[in-house]
Amino acid sequence: MLKFLRKSLQTGLVTTQYPRLPDLPPENFLGAPVINFEKISIERLKEAEKVCPTGAIAVETDGTRSKASLSYASCIFCGRCAEAVPEAITMSQEFELATFFKARLITSAEYVDGKLTGVHLPKREASIEELGERVRDEIFKTLGRSLHIRHVDAGSCNGCELEIAALQNPIFDLERFGMHFVASPRHADMLLVTGPVTRNLEIALQKTYEATPDPKVVVAVGACGCSGGIFGESYASRGGVDKIVPVDIYIPGCPPRPQALLHGLLLAMGRLSIH
Amino acid sequence: MSSRLIMETLQSEFADHLAKIYVQHEDEIQVELLSERLDWLPKICLFVHHQWKAFFVSAWASDGCKQEHQFKLHYLFSLDNEKLFLVIHAPVSADQPDFPSVAAHLIAANWAEREIQDTFGLTAVGHPNPKALWSHPDWPSSTFAMRKDFSIHSNPTRVDGDFPIASVEGEGVLEIPVGPIHAGIIEPGHFRFSVAGEPIIRLQAQLFYTHKGTEKLAEGLSPERVLHLSERVSGDSTFGHSTAFCHAVERMCGLTIPERAQSLRILCLELERIHNHLSDIGMIANDVAFLIGYAHAMRVREDVMSLNERLWGSRLIRGVNALGGVRRDLSLSIIPEIKSLMIKVREELRELDQILMNSASVVDRLETTGILHQSTAKDIGIVGIAGRASGLDRDFRRDHPHLGYSRLTFNVPTRQTGDVMARTQVRIDEVMESTQIIEQILQKIPDGPIKISTPELPKSAFALGYCEGWRGPILHALETDSHGAITRYKIDDPSFHNWPALLFAVQGNIVPDFPLINKSFNLSYSGNDR
Ligand code: SF4
Numbered sequence: 149m150l151k152f153l154r155k156s157l158q159t160g161l162v163t164t165q166y167p168r169l170p171d172l173p174p175e176n177f178l179g180a181p182v183i184n185f186e187k188i189s190i191e192r193l194k195e196a197e198k199v200c201p202t203g204a205i206a207v208e209t210d211g212t213r214s215k216a217s218l219s220y221a222s223c224i225f226c227g228r229c230a231e232a233v234p235e236a237i238t239m240s241q242e243f244e245l246a247t248f249f250k251a252r253l254i255t256s257a258e259y260v261d262g263k264l265t266g267v268h269l270p271k272r273e274a275s276i277e278e279l280g281e282r283v284r285d286e287i288f289k290t291l292g293r294s295l296h297i298r299h300v301d302a303g304s305c306n307g308c309e310l311e312i313a314a315l316q317n318p319i320f321d322l323e324r325f326g327m328h329f330v331a332s333p334r335h336a337d338m339l340l341v342t343g344p345v346t347r348n349l350e351i352a353l354q355k356t357y358e359a360t361p362d363p364k365v366v367v368a369v370g371a372c373g374c375s376g377g378i379f380g381e382s383y384a385s386r387g388g389v390d391k392i393v394p395v396d397i398y399i400p401g402c403p404p405r406p407q408a409l410l411h412g413l414l415l416a417m418g419r420l421s422i423h
Numbered sequence: 424m425s426s427r428l429i430m431e432t433l434q435s436e437f438a439d440h441l442a443k444i445y446v447q448h449e450d451e452i453q454v455e456l457l458s459e460r461l462d463w464l465p466k467i468c469l470f471v472h473h474q475w476k477a478f479f480v481s482a483w484a485s486d487g488c489k490q491e492h493q494f495k496l497h498y499l500f501s502l503d504n505e506k507l508f509l510v511i512h513a514p515v516s517a518d519q520p521d522f523p524s525v526a527a528h529l530i531a532a533n534w535a536e537r538e539i540q541d542t543f544g545l546t547a548v549g550h551p552n553p554k555a556l557w558s559h560p561d562w563p564s565s566t567f568a569m570r571k572d573f574s575i576h577s578n579p580t581r582v583d584g585d586f587p588i589a590s591v592e593g594e595g596v597l598e599i600p601v602g603p604i605h606a607g608i609i610e611p612g613h614f615r616f617s618v619a620g621e622p623i624i625r626l627q628a629q630l631f632y633t634h635k636g637t638e639k640l641a642e643g644l645s646p647e648r649v650l651h652l653s654e655r656v657s658g659d660s661t662f663g664h665s666t667a668f669c670h671a672v673e674r675m676c677g678l679t680i681p682e683r684a685q686s687l688r689i690l691c692l693e694l695e696r697i698h699n700h701l702s703d704i705g706m707i708a709n710d711v712a713f714l715i716g717y718a719h720a721m722r723v724r725e726d727v728m729s730l731n732e733r734l735w736g737s738r739l740i741r742g743v744n745a746l747g748g749v750r751r752d753l754s755l756s757i758i759p760e761i762k763s764l765m766i767k768v769r770e771e772l773r774e775l776d777q778i779l780m781n782s783a784s785v786v787d788r789l790e791t792t793g794i795l796h797q798s799t800a801k802d803i804g805i806v807g808i809a810g811r812a813s814g815l816d817r818d819f820r821r822d823h824p825h826l827g828y829s830r831l832t833f834n835v836p837t838r839q840t841g842d843v844m845a846r847t848q849v850r851i852d853e854v855m856e857s858t859q860i861i862e863q864i865l866q867k868i869p870d871g872p873i874k875i876s877t878p879e880l881p882k883s884a885f886a887l888g889y890c891e892g893w894r895g896p897i898l899h900a901l902e903t904d905s906h907g908a909i910t911r912y913k914i915d916d917p918s919f920h921n922w923p924a925l926l927f928a929v930q931g932n933i934v935p936d937f938p939l940i941n942k943s944f945n946l947s948y949s950g951n952d953r
């Protein structure tokens with residue numbers, strides 16, 4: 149017993165300062181790809197589209213007009229586009245991509261006669277620094293200091309589960325925010341769903357949703373949860389979670405790192421208190 | 424023994440039944456059966472199994488109906504001692520889609536043949552337990568997803584039906600259904616326990632909930648795209664699966680990747696092994712309510728994960744493997760950091776090991792719980808850590824080495840007792856071995872390129888790719904058509920072989936020990952279901 153105590157005292161506090169302090173990922177981190185539309189031609193955009201394994205980059209041409217878009221909902225952050233078009237696409241360190249609206253995950257640009265005529269940059273949700281304090285107050289007010297989360301694997305590769313489970317380790321220690329994972333949807337305020345939703349789990353997901361009391365929030369996790377990701381839609385996969393149940397928050401990533409999940413969860417808590 | 428000798432023996436035994444026998448990619452002996460001699464398939468498989476103590480590795484089918492009006496079966500064996508693989512290819516006529524079951528004599532082929540039945544509609548005649556495995560009850564019969572005439576975009580209407588679950592009857596026998604949505608942060612599957620009081624009499628499982636059509640999806644895609652699919656077969660084995668896929672492509676193209684890339688792949692494979700083993704050790708401690716053990720194991724694992732992120736930009740080592748090598752290089756400046764983490768991992772784990780093994784409450788829960796006997800493990804074809812914990816001394820890193828594993832010194836830890844304790848200790852020992860493998864790698868990491876370019880895939884080719892993932896051997900098989908496009912991609916995850924082990928190991932144990940036993944195997948649902 150004494151041994152354990154000594155070990156724990158020696159170890160000290162290991163919990164991350166995030167979200168109180170930002171947690172910048174390492175330099176070569178595969179974060180959100182960013183396209184510099186000023187610097188890229190339609191031809192080069194098409195090359196990026198060609199190498200992109202999930203169709204996150206799409207280019208449509210109609211006569212003299214072209215439209216290019218990049219969706220973080222389906223991006224798997226593989227870095228292929230940046231490798232193919234290094235002069236105009238970079239992999240940024242950005243990872244706090246969670247949002248209420250799927251449309252906010254799409255960047256697009258229009259070209260006429262190959263000339264850039266407009267760029268639409270999505271509005272970003274609050275950063276973690278803004279969220280941290282504000283949300284904690286709100287959640288304490290409305291939820292009696294706790295949020296109960298039910299995780300639902302609707303067909304993922306288990307990558308997202310590894311990172312969700314990491315939220316419970318002493319480094320990320322989710323419980324410090326009053327968030328707990330619960331064993332039954334009947335106890336839950338939130339469903340944290342990973343995807344893609346497979347044919348064989350579609351009904352189970354629906355039933356779990358129905359079994360969760362209102363008010364509830366649904367969070368779609370990962371590229372597959374947000375859009376079907378690399379698996380898309382097929383005989384075996386229905387695609388993203390919102391194809392089956394309404395989704396309140398999207399957390400992109402493949403998988404999102406634990407800090408990105410935390411950012412999304414705090415955002416979702418804000419939403420829950422508005423309900 | 425040389426491959427030549429093996430081929431000669433097979434020739435002299437079965438000359439009348441074989442169309443062709445040859446070696447390719449150095450270690451693959453290919454044996455092609457004559458189409459009218461399909462009834463000899465089990466005999467040849469058994470001969471190989473007995474004559475050279477060959478282990479059954481995998482069996483799968485492919486659909487060549489359009490070109491040749493026939494399906495093809497492939498039975499893969501490993502001749503560990505000779506470091507060779509042997510693949511028996513047997514054609515099955517489209518007019519008579521059945522074949523004599525090999526599982527009738529070699530139970531290790533049980534699940535593989537049932538999957539072939541469900542997905543290709545080829546009947547394994549004489550199979551001891553031919554019920555549905557892959558198909559869920561609402562999947563229409565005579566709809567076969569892996570056949571070429573089944574479009575990936577089709578959406579078969581659901582039919583009525585019930586799981587083929589055998590009932591166990593007797594006084595006081597109860598059934599406990601669990602899942603598919605489980606209580607923890609784990610993957611989905613359905614379990615049916617038949618219990619008499621606390622002890623489990625029988626456990627049945629319905630899996631394939633997370634089936635994503637991965638193998639079918641790969642057909643016709645460029646290998647660069649399939650690479651990213653392979654990274655997502657089973658999240659915890661991202662690097663293992665992508666290595667097996669790259670290896671298959673590289674063998675098919677006759678490429679040897681640069682030495683630096685080989686070393687970096689070993690580094691990644693071992694980092695993947697370490698982070699998964701540490702996590703399992705922590706979760707096993709958690710399941711016996713020894714939370715301090717959990718906390719320390721997870722803290723150290725988190726160090727490895729954040730090292731991964733610093734080294735490769737991805738905690739799960741995604742986007743790192745490439746056809747022909749790796750995409751991300753190692754900077755000289757970070758090497759001391761890796762070295763000191765390896766020392767830390769060893770020291771922390773040694774201490775944790777002592778804490779765990781000196782705690783009577785932990786030892787009591789781990790010992791004699793969930794025993795998988797060696798004879799059972801051998802018969803049903805259990806692989807990887809689960810096999811080694813039951814005394815099966817097999818490891819692809821030693822028995823089928825590539826990437827330069829043969830130049831490294833390491834032990835393959837085994838245990839004889841086959842209980843949760845043995846599976847925990849094999850993990851602890853393996854982490855120790857992995858840290859020193861990484862140290863050996865870092866000592867002499869060769870200079871040079873990390874990647875060479877890969878040509879187009881050759882036409883009408885076949886190749887295996889493999890490695891020892893953290894859970895066990897991972898094997899991929901790749902076939903191309905007459906245009907060089909991928910026409911069949913078979914993914915073999917160790918979980919597919921080890922799920923039956925769990926069903927055996929829980930028998931006679933009490934229900935509250937199930938989570939612990941399950942964790943000690945930690946099988947992948949997604950890797951199994953694909
Ligand atoms: S990072 Fe990969 S998935 Fe994302 S847009 Fe670029 S190529 Fe597509």
